[in-house]
Amino acid sequence: MRIRALAVGVAAVALVACSGGQAAEPSSSDSAGGGEITVISHDSFNIPDELKQQFEQETGLKVTYTPLQDTGAMVNQLVLSKDAPLGDVVFGIDNTFASRAEQQGIVDAYVSPALDERAKSLATEQMTPIDFGDVCVNADKVWFESNNLPIPQTLDDLASAQYKDLLVAPSPATSSPGLAFLFTTVGQKGDGWLDYMRDLKANGALFVSGWTEAYNVEFSAGEGQGKRPLVLSYATSPAWTIGDDGNSTTVNLPDTCFRQVEYAAVLHGAKNPEGARKFVDFLLSDAVQASIPENMYMYPVIEATELPEEWVKFAPLSEAPTHVDAATIDEHREQWIQEWAEAIG
Numbered sequence: 001m002r003i004r005a006l007a008v009g010v011a012a013v014a015l016v017a018c019s020g021g022q023a024a025e026p027s028s029s030d031s032a033g034g035g036e037i038t039v040i041s042h043d044s045f046n047i048p049d050e051l052k053q054q055f056e057q058e059t060g061l062k063v064t065y066t067p068l069q070d071t072g073a074m075v076n077q078l079v080l081s082k083d084a085p086l087g088d089v090v091f092g093i094d095n096t097f098a099s100r101a102e103q104q105g106i107v108d109a110y111v112s113p114a115l116d117e118r119a120k121s122l123a124t125e126q127m128t129p130i131d132f133g134d135v136c137v138n139a140d141k142v143w144f145e146s147n148n149l150p151i152p153q154t155l156d157d158l159a160s161a162q163y164k165d166l167l168v169a170p171s172p173a174t175s176s177p178g179l180a181f182l183f184t185t186v187g188q189k190g191d192g193w194l195d196y197m198r199d200l201k202a203n204g205a206l207f208v209s210g211w212t213e214a215y216n217v218e219f220s221a222g223e224g225q226g227k228r229p230l231v232l233s234y235a236t237s238p239a240w241t242i243g244d245d246g247n248s249t250t251v252n253l254p255d256t257c258f259r260q261v262e263y264a265a266v267l268h269g270a271k272n273p274e275g276a277r278k279f280v281d282f283l284l285s286d287a288v289q290a291s292i293p294e295n296m297y298m299y300p301v302i303e304a305t306e307l308p309e310e311w312v313k314f315a316p317l318s319e320a321p322t323h324v325d326a327a328t329i330d331e332h333r334e335q336w337i338q339e340w341a342e343a344i345g
Contacts, residue, residue, distance in 0.1 A: 034059075034060040034061065035060070035061055035062075035272050035275055036061065036062045036063070036064070036271075036272065036275070037061055037062075037063055037064070037087070037088040037089060037270075037272050037275040037276055037279060038063075038064045038065075038066055038086070038087030038088050038089075039063060039064070039065050039066065039087060039088070039089050039090075039091060039279060040066050040067075040068060040074065040078065040086055040087040040089070040090040040091070040267070041065065041066070041067050041068070041074070041090065041091040041092045042067065042068065042069065042070055042071045042074050042091075042092035043067040043068070043069050043070070044092075044296065045065070045067060045091050045092055045296070046295045046296055047283075047288055047291055047292075047295055047296075048291055048295065051287055051288055051291060052065075054287070055279070055282050059275070059278055059282075061272075061275050061278065061279075063279070064087075066086065066087060068086075070174075070175070070176055071092055071093065071094055071096075071097060071176050072097065072176060072179070074090075074092060074093075075093060075097045075100060075101055075106075078090065078101070078106045078267070079100075079101075079104045079106055082104065082105060082106045082268065082269070083269075084269075085106075085267045085268065085269040085270060086267075087267055087270070088266070088267055088270035088271060088272050088273065088275060088276040088279075089264060089265065089266055089267060089270065089275075089276035089279045089280060090106075090107070090264065090265050090267055091130065091262070091263075091264045091283065092262055092263075093107075093127065093262070093263050093265060094176070094260050094261060094262050094263065095259075095260065095261045095263075095326055095329075096176070096179060096180070096183065096260075096326075096329055096333070098124050098127060098261075098263060098326060099326050099327060099329070099330035100330050100333075101127075101265070102124065102125065102126050102127070103330070105268055106267060106268055107126050107127060107265035107266060107267060107268055108126070108265075108266045108267070108268050108270070108273065109125065109126040110126070110127075110128060110265065110266045110276075110277055110280060111123045111124075111125075111126075111127070111128055112128040112277075112280050112281050112284055113281075114281050114284040114285075115128065115129070115284065115301075115302075116302055116303055116304070117303075118301070118302075118303045119284075119301040119302060119303070122261050122301060124263065126265060127263035127264065127265040128263060128264050128265065128280050128283075128284070129261050129262070129263055129301045130262055130263060130264050130283045130284065130292075130301055131261075131262050131292050131296060131298035131299060131300055131301055132259060132260060132261040132262065132298060132299050132301060133234055133235060133236060133259070133260055133297070133298040133299050133317070134234065134235035134252070134257040134258065134259050134260070134317050134318050134321055135177045135180035135181065135184075135232065135233075135234055135235075135257065135258050135259075135260060136232075136233065136234065136235050136252040136253055136254065136256050136257040136258075136318065137152075137158065137167070137169075137181075137230055137231070137232055137233075137252070137253045137256040138219075138221075138230070138231050138232075138233040138234075138237050138238065138250050138251065138252050138253070139151045139152070139229060139230055139250060139251050139252075139253060140219070140220045140221040140229035140230075140249065140250055141248075141249055141250060141251055142221065142249050143220050143221070143229035144229060149162065151251065151253070152230070152253065153253060153255055154253075154255045154256070155184070155185065155188055155189070155196065155255070155256060158200060158203075158205070158230065158256075159196065159199040159200050159203050160203070161203070163203065163230065164203050164204045165203075165204035165206075165228070166204070166228055166229055166230045167200065167203075167204075167205040167206070167228060167230040167231070167232075168205070168206045168207075168208060168214045168218040168219060168226070168228040168230070168231050168232070169181055169205065169206070169207055169208075169214060169231070169232035170207070170208060170209065170210050170211050170213070170214050170232060171207045171208065171209060171210075171345060172336075172337055172340055173337050173340065173341045173345055174209050174210060175209065175210045175211055176260075177211050177232055177233070177234070178207070178210075178211075178232065179333075179337070180258045180260060181232050181256075181258070182197075182336060182337070182340060183258050183322070183324045183329065184256060184257070184258040184322045185197060186324055186336065187258070187322035187323055187324045188322055193336075194339055194340070194343055197340060197343065197344050198343060198344065201344050206218060206228065207344065207345065211232075211233070214231050214232060214233075215231055215233055215237075218231070219231040219233075221241055221249055221250050233252075234252070234297060235252045235254075235257060235315055235316065235317055235318065236293070236297050236298070236299075236311065236315040237250060237252065237297075237315075238250045238251055238252055238314040238315055239308065239310040239311045239313075239314045239315040240297075240310075242310060242314070247314075248310075248313075248314040251314075252315075252316075254316070254318040254319065254320075255318075257317075257318035257321045257322065258321055258322045258324075259317075259318070259321040259322075259323075260298075261301075262298065264279070264280045264283050265280070266280065284301070284302060286302075286305070289301070289302045289305040290305055290306065292305075293307060293308050293311055294308065299317065
């Protein structure tokens with residue numbers, strides 16, 4: 001079996017179909033500009049070195065990359081340092097933190113003119129979408145077949161007795177996909193979301209610090225071949241667990257999915273805002289968009305981008321991901337995390 005490790009730091013997730021702002025004037029792309037920019041990102045930002053070098057050669061810009069751990073921690077640090085910004089451009093603010101970033105004034109409006117129609121529908125008033133994906137529960141097909149147990153399909157299934165002690169998920173207090181799962185329960189259970197979480201806990205669900213521990217240690221189809229055949233991961237994860245017969249050994253559960261959109265933005269107070277805009281445009285180039293599935297395990301935002309064959313076969317997006325309004329998330333995020341931590345964590 002071929003299992004490729006996932007290293008996704010996505011921070012968590014609802015489909016933001018914001019009205020979008022007016023696109024800013026496109027930045028100049030001539031190579032005479034020169035100068036320097038610093039790119040701030042979460043720690044899973046990854047594009048090929050040859051594309052980074054190409055950008056520097058074509059623009060004359062020298063780029064420094066500064067990763068700042070998970071999305072939530074990154075946004076918090078950018079808010080705390082907004083009077084002395086840490087860089088010029090940021091990648092990885094997602095739709096669960098977008099409203100906070102904009103309300104706190106840490107970004108300046110720039111919606112790239114390079115967006116297609118689908119991408120425009122995902123833009124916020126100030127930020128440019130770069131990629132998107134679904135956070136979903138994944139199941140180990142081999143385990144379920146071996147144990148003659150049907151694969152669960154819904155949130156309610158996960159809390160039923162026949163799936164006791166089978167689920168592992170990252171904590172919403174320390175993990176962006178864990179936070180996405182919390183939003184899934186809010187979107188589907190409304191005011192009863194915390195009672196549902198209590199039911200999961202009573203049914204033996206294990207909550208761990210982060211995605212890596214959940215997938216690569218506790219999950220039965222992960223690198224550590226753990227004991228739990230249900231794990232909170234991504235819709236794309238089954239594309240990386242291909243068996244010798246050419247089929248995936250895992251499957252995502254579409255009814256448990258929550259959509260994440262990741263943005264790039266010009267930081268307010270950037271020393272080189274023109275260079276920052278050029279970098280945002282660069283992330284929408286054909287070459288970078290084509291590299292996203294293999295390097296960041298997300299869907300490229302530009303619709304015409306060709307996807308890997310394994311994604312087409314094994315990594316379908318949910319047709320109806322759970323949605324929670326971005327403003328509602330911003331209003332209640334910290335309250336929900338605290339309530340979860342007190343009751344479950």
